[in-house]
Amino acid sequence: MKILIVGNMGYVGSVVVRELALRHPAATLHGYDTAYFAHCLTGAELFPERYLAQQFMGDVRDIPDDFFAGYTAVVQLAAISNDPMGDRFAVVTDEVNHQATFDIAMAAAQAGVKNFVFASSCSIYGVALGAPRSEVDPVAPVTAYACSKIAAEKALAGIEGDMVITSLRFATACGMSERLRLDLVLNDFVAGALSQQHISVLSDGSPWRPLIDVSDMARAVDWAIQRKPENGGRILNINTGSNARNHQVRDLAAAVAQAIPGTTLSINTQAPADSRSYQVDFSLFAKLAPEYQPQMTLLDSIMGLINGLKSMEFSDTQFRASRYMRLHALQAHIAAERLSESLRWQICDAVTPGALPATTHVNLEA
Secondary structure, eight states, X not given: OEEEEETTTSHHHHHHHHHHHHHOTTSEEEEEEOOTTTXXXXXXXXXXXXXXXXXXXXXXXXOOGGGGTTOSEEEEOOOOOSHHHHHHTHHHHIIIIIIIHHHHHXXXXXXXXXXXXXXXXXXXXXXXXXXXXXXXXXXXXXXXXXXXHHHHHHHHTTOOSSOEEEEEEEOEEESOOTTOOSSXXXXXXXXXXXXXXXXXXXXXXXXXXXEEEXXXXXXXXXXXXXXXXXXXXXXXXXXXXXXXXXXXXXXHHHHHHHHSTTOEEEEOTTOOOOSOOEEEOOHHHHHHOGGGOOOOOHHHHHHHHHHHHHHTTOOOTTGGGSTTSHHHHXXXXXXXXXXXXXXXXXXXXXXXXXXXXXXEEEOOOO
């Protein structure tokens, strides 16, 4: 099995690479990434890319059509990956999350790739009050990020041929990674509790969020790269997470406060209604992938973050202005004139190994 992970040098990709390498030691793994966040390592003594046979660096908007020959599976994780970045870079968000995803999938299908996996999002359900949303319910994206994900799903549905296409509508990611993000709700709460001994909930705490640990996201990717068309159909959009991990934001904050003694908690009870509140039904995923179900509980994810942050002696009280907030990382590149406003590299330097003019092979020794 030969697998290409596109967007492997991010928060999710770093864990997916490790987990696939451990689960499939005989497989050949390659990565492709533009390396916006290659420098955002958190507590990693070795590059996560050490598990790869090859690392390619380049912009996902420019991958040559003939690049995909010989791969068994392609995993598309590359994305402008949250609402603040989507709002700031709306055009690029559509180019990367939607258009590039379709172009990559088309080229992969023409190259004979058997399985294509797309990292979609449960945020496509938008404001979804009432019963948990299943795959047959209407979508109502309210952000550029969510709109780009549903646009990609619709484009993928039009690809003909034999390639099995799985769009994993992931719950909100959480948990420890070698390239940790702190612009995610649970991760933010843990970082705030450790650095400030305080958690501030900006909403009234009532919004619902389904969560999935990044390690369980990797388990789902492992299922999807092997999925057969008789298990869900050749093209499948599927909610990916666990019914047990639909949480209200105030309960997440309380769980973190309980896990870190001495943490105080404030909730903005006067805040206007949050436009992102949804519960999600993951029954179809439980039915189709019984051996790949999420294993991490809420407490497991919290303790993983606590232990990981403590191991790197994390104490940054200003972490919301740091590179661990992905929007700030991009803005720092732009301010230093490394990136253009269209998020294309402008110069190369030793700090930004992704600043390469074309698809480039980098041999990373273990």
